Amino acid sequence: MIGDRFDDVLAGATRGDEPAFAELYRDLHPPLLRYLRALSWEQAEDAASETWLELTRSLSGFVGAEPSFRAWVFTIARRKLIDRVRYEARRPSSAWDDRGDPGPATRDVADDVVELDSTYRALALVRALPRDQAEAVLLRVVGGLDYADVAQVMGRTTGAVRVLVHRGLRRLASELGDRAEAPGVTP
Amino acid sequence: MTGRHVDPTETAADEPGPDWDAMLDGLHLPETEDEMTVAHLVAALQAPGTPDELRGAESAVAALVAARSAAPADSGVVVPLASRRTRRTGLVVGSALVLTIAFAGTAAAAATGSLPAPVQRMAASLFGAPAPAGDTQVQSTGGPARPSGQPSDGPAAPQTTPGSQPGATPPAPSPHPSTPASVPSATSPGAAPSTPPGQSVRPSTPPGQTKRPTTGPGQSNRPTTPPGQTNRPTSPPGPAGKPHPTHS
Numbered sequence: 001m002i003g004d005r006f007d008d009v010l011a012g013a014t015r016g017d018e019p020a021f022a023e024l025y026r027d028l029h030p031p032l033l034r035y036l037r038a039l040s041w042e043q044a045e046d047a048a049s050e051t052w053l054e055l056t057r058s059l060s061g062f063v064g065a066e067p068s069f070r071a072w073v074f075t076i077a078r079r080k081l082i083d084r085v086r087y088e089a090r091r092p093s094s095a096w097d098d099r100g101d102p103g104p105a106t107r108d109v110a111d112d113v114v115e116l117d118s119t120y121r122a123l124a125l126v127r128a129l130p131r132d133q134a135e136a137v138l139l140r141v142v143g144g145l146d147y148a149d150v151a152q153v154m155g156r157t158t159g160a161v162r163v164l165v166h167r168g169l170r171r172l173a174s175e176l177g178d179r180a181e182a183p184g185v186t187p
Numbered sequence: 188m189t190g191r192h193v194d195p196t197e198t199a200a201d202e203p204g205p206d207w208d209a210m211l212d213g214l215h216l217p218e219t220e221d222e223m224t225v226a227h228l229v230a231a232l233q234a235p236g237t238p239d240e241l242r243g244a245e246s247a248v249a250a251l252v253a254a255r256s257a258a259p260a261d262s263g264v265v266v267p268l269a270s271r272r273t274r275r276t277g278l279v280v281g282s283a284l285v286l287t288i289a290f291a292g293t294a295a296a297a298a299t300g301s302l303p304a305p306v307q308r309m310a311a312s313l314f315g316a317p318a319p320a321g322d323t324q325v326q327s328t329g330g331p332a333r334p335s336g337q338p339s340d341g342p343a344a345p346q347t348t349p350g351s352q353p354g355a356t357p358p359a360p361s362p363h364p365s366t367p368a369s370v371p372s373a374t375s376p377g378a379a380p381s382t383p384p385g386q387s388v389r390p391s392t393p394p395g396q397t398k399r400p401t402t403g404p405g406q407s408n409r410p411t412t413p414p415g416q417t418n419r420p421t422s423p424p425g426p427a428g429k430p431h432p433t434h435s
Contacts, residue, residue, distance in 0.1 A: 016256045022248045029244065030236030049247075056251045122231035141211065142232050162208075169207045172228055173221035 001144055002027050006066040014060050025052070028070070031142045032077055034119070038127045038138050040085055047081040054080070071149035074139060078153060125172060133168035136161045 002009055002023065012020025032051065036044035054076050062069060126134050132154075139150040140161070147165075151158040205222045209215035210229075217226040296302050297310035300317045310316040 013255075016252050018248060018252045021252050021255070022244070025244055025248050025251070026236060026241060029247075030240040031233075033240050034232065052247070052251055053254065056255045059255065119231050119234050119237060122228050125228065126232070138232075141229050144233075166207050169225050170205075170221070173205075173225045176224045176228070177221060 001070075002066060006069070010059075010062070010069065014062075028073055031144065032073065034123055034142045035074065035135075035138045036077055036081055038123050038134055038142075039131075040081055043081055043084040043088060047077060047084050050080045050084070051077040067144075067146065067149060070143060071145055071153060074143050074145065074149075075153050125176070126168070128175075129168050129171060133164050133171065136164035137168040137172075140165045 009020045009023050013024045029048065029052075033044060033048050036047050040047070051073065055073060062072065064072070126137055128134075129137065135154060136150055139145050139153055140147070143150075145153065147158045147162050150156075150161045150165075154161060156164075205217075205219060205225075206215050207225070210217060210222060210226060217223040293302075294314075297307065297314065297316040300307060300319065302310060302319075304319040307316065307319040311318040
């Protein structure tokens with residue numbers, strides 16, 4: 001999150017100021033890419049690029065604070081991902097079932113605990129959740145959105161996404177705890 | 188993405204457990220083992236961008252800034268989601284209101300006979316609205332282009348009121364709204380012989396009835412079919428058919 005300087009950064013990016021745009025990009029692109037990769041690894045890069053292009057075109061018209069801006073960005077990203085998956089896949093499996101696998105999820109589960117500080121391994125753990133829980137956790141934790149914004153992005157109610165996030169986190173804690181108790185694994 | 192709007196978890200009661208919200212907001216330090224495990228996971232998910240994620244950031248930013256410079260300044264107004272939803276609802280309601288008012292106004296005008304004669308005639312035949320004043324024979328024949336010189340217009344003239352007389356409506360598209368078919372015929376070359384020079388084409392508008400200052404009794408046919416111009420078609424045959432000789 002950029003914080004108090006967000007208005008200045010956004011104004012600079014809107015004017016085409018490259019440093020301001022770079023700050024916006026460096027702040028938003030990593031969580032955006034993590035969110036998209038967790039949902040569809042193969043389409044994530046393209047969806048992120050299309051998101052930034054649309055964001056660039058519409059930047060001057062945005063009115064709102066940083067939380068609204070982030071919710072707007074993730075809404076665009078979600079829509080771009082849906083469009084890409086529908087266009088590219090054309091097969092029965094849905095985007096959420098075809099999330100691709102970059103590798104970390106297939107490695108030894110012990111590594112997930114030992115190297116929990118690895119962002120990719122954390123992402124792989126989240127991706128193992130049911131799709132709704134995974135998306136809610138990602139928007140809440142990675143995107144930094146509050147429950148109301150997560151609900152708007154996902155088209156759910158605030159209460160529903162809150163339950164999804166809680167269950168997802170509880171499930172992650174349970175699975176990680178089980179793995180930590182496995183023989184030969186040190187948490 | 189899946190189109191599933193009914194979530195069974197939506198109605199499920201949330202079981203008691205760690206205060207995840209407070210922990211995510213940094214208001215509660217992890218204490219239990221579960222909380223500490225999740226806290227590690229959250230920290231990893233929220234870590235700064237990795238070199239892989241920021242690979243090519245400079246070129247991407249440069250391209251986006253260039254695209255931003257090329258984009259129009261007002262290439263769309265973006266407002267938060269809630270405002271967009273409110274604006275869309277307002278647009279639908281406003282459109283419906285405008286359509287309702289327009290329909291009601293037209294219906295009221297038709298009921299009072301205030302519409303232009305052709306439209307009023309159509310409303311009379313469709314909805315039972317009153318026919319235009321002095322137009323009973325026209326309505327019975329159903330044809331807007333009645334033969335000129337019929338005496339039916341004469342007796343109808345005294346019955347017309349200023350509000351209902353077609354000639355008294357300024358925005359009427361034709362100087363002779365009661366005979367709309369004659370106007371396009373006068374402007375089209377193919378219909379020019381129907382108004383031969385020297386013939387008074389509108390005996391149906393006697394001098395005592397006409398209230399149009401621009402078309403006096405002796406000038407009733409001048410604006411539409413001047414005698415000297417009826418044989419001057421806009422696209423004369425032969426060499427005059429090339430209006431732009433510079434175009435080769």
